[in-house]
Amino acid sequence: MSAGDPPADDLSPAERRLTEHLDLLRAYPPAGGPQLVGRVLRGVRWQRAVREPLVLVGAVASAVLDGLGLLFKPPAGGS
């Protein structure tokens, strides 16, 4: 608990009892395996590898669409 936070005395009896029950969860926290680090790093490397080509393809596609838009743009002021 941090400075400035209200003391535990502010808790109702039921809340205090609840806190005691929650001690059990605090004492036995879920723990992930060390394989998470490897999974994250593999994901980062893979995403970095495909990201640049994808951004390039997106930019080219966008430019092509812009060009086509100019070519087939209806004449201004026509009704």
Added chain:
Amino acid sequence: MLRDPLPMESDESLIERTLDGDLDAFEQLVERHRAIVFRVAARIVGPGDAEDVSQDAFLRAFHRLDQYRGTAAFRTWLLQITQNTALNTLTRTRRRPAEAGTDVPEVADSDPVRQPAMELERRERQQRLELKLRGLRPEYRSLLVLRDLEGFSYGDISDVLDMPLGSVKGRLHRARGELIELLRNNTYDWELPP
């Protein structure tokens, strides 16, 4: 003669190195914060999806690292991403095991010869409590996890959940009340005073 261990490199320095393309620095950040990210994820989405949520949160953090402004601790920023990723997962899977509280799965090793009765009872109580916690609405669940299980200050919770400080206190009170009611409605006697 023993030398003093090297001082631990700060998160900010590791972030700078990561932004310069050094993946070893990011690996250190993941190693440093993986335990709390996994714990928070597991307590929001359950242990089954916690690793996927943790991985997703770290990947999102990596791609948004240039948006980290340093106004809050890196851990707070990372947990904000974790919490959002966990909530998205819950929305996607539409899982809210509120009604599952009475169905406690068998403990993994229930051989009474190998497990003393007290240990079995402790594990059963723990599983019931975890199920009840996950039965809370996600917003309340996050509040209780950050405050009552991880011991965060109200200020840090306000940053992680992007919620005004006053709302944190009020909603935390309501979250505890809702969990107390869930426990009272359980067949298991939690000995909660009125």
